[in-house]
Amino acid sequence: GAVVSQHPSRVICKSGTSVKIECRSLDFQATTMFWYRQFPKQSLMLMATSNEGSKATYEQGVEKDKFLINHASLTLSTLTVTSAHPEDSSFYICSASGGHTYNEQFFGPGTRLTVL
Amino acid sequence: DAKTTQPPSMDCAEGRAANLPCNHSTISGNEYVYWYRQIHSQGPQYIIHGLKNNETNEMASLIITEDRKSSTLILPHATLRDTAVYYCIVRPIQGAQKLVFGQGTRLTINP
Numbered sequence: 675g676a677v678v679s680q681h682p683s684r685v686i687c688k689s690g691t692s693v694k695i696e697c698r699s700l701d702f703q704a705t706t707m708f709w710y711r712q713f714p715k716q717s718l719m720l721m722a723t724s725n726e727g728s729k730a731t732y733e734q735g736v737e738k739d740k741f742l743i744n745h746a747s748l749t750l751s752t753l754t755v756t757s758a759h760p761e762d763s764s765f766y767i768c769s770a771s772g773g774h775t776y777n778e779q780f781f782g783p784g785t786r787l788t789v790l
Numbered sequence: 791d792a793k794t795t796q797p798p799s800m801d802c803a804e805g806r807a808a809n810l811p812c813n814h815s816t817i818s819g820n821e822y823v824y825w826y827r828q829i830h831s832q833g834p835q836y837i838i839h840g841l842k843n844n845e846t847n848e849m850a851s852l853i854i855t856e857d858r859k860s861s862t863l864i865l866p867h868a869t870l871r872d873t874a875v876y877y878c879i880v881r882p883i884q885g886a887q888k889l890v891f892g893q894g895t896r897l898t899i900n901p
Contacts, residue, residue, distance in 0.1 A: 678833075680833075708888060708889075710891075717877075717891045717892060717893050717894060718828075718834070718891040719891075720888050720889070720890070723888055765831070767833050767834070769833075769834075769889075777884075777887070778836060778839075779836075779889060780836070781826075781833035781834045781835070781836075782833050783832055783833045784831070784832060784833045786831070
């Protein structure tokens, strides 16, 4: 089946630093990748959609200069949280889609970010 | 906003069938019904999807009403590992469209 990995699985950083999260499709080419954020006891909220080689499309209310998304290859997308603050602490989840019959999305295991 | 309505929580005894309802009264003809589940602190896992016919796979069955305004996900023999939040989502047939997650149903399987 289609496998999506994320790295790191959890990260703790100091306020003001930047953190990069990687999302990889391991056995298929992901033409589209999605980034979601999930706060405790809440549902997943889509942050942005990225197509390989194009600029990401951000959802309303998501700061594109704070959450930098790069989708430079068909198997890798990165999310960089710049100048992280405690309110950015959350569970970040990516999904990837590409080449499958129903354009299914396959989700990564998530990255737990804690900003001190 | 999510286009589906689900009960916030349900309980089911281990070994019994778990039936999770979903209302999607505004679904259009070019939209699928998808079900995902999320076990605590993990990414969502695909379960099943359908258009208008009932579907079955190794994980579950999906029953869609004739008017397509509601559906039921059936886990035939629930185990403790099926405890999770279950999301019912409608999405267009064409293209890699984003998924809009509602609050889902928190299913607890009791021993």
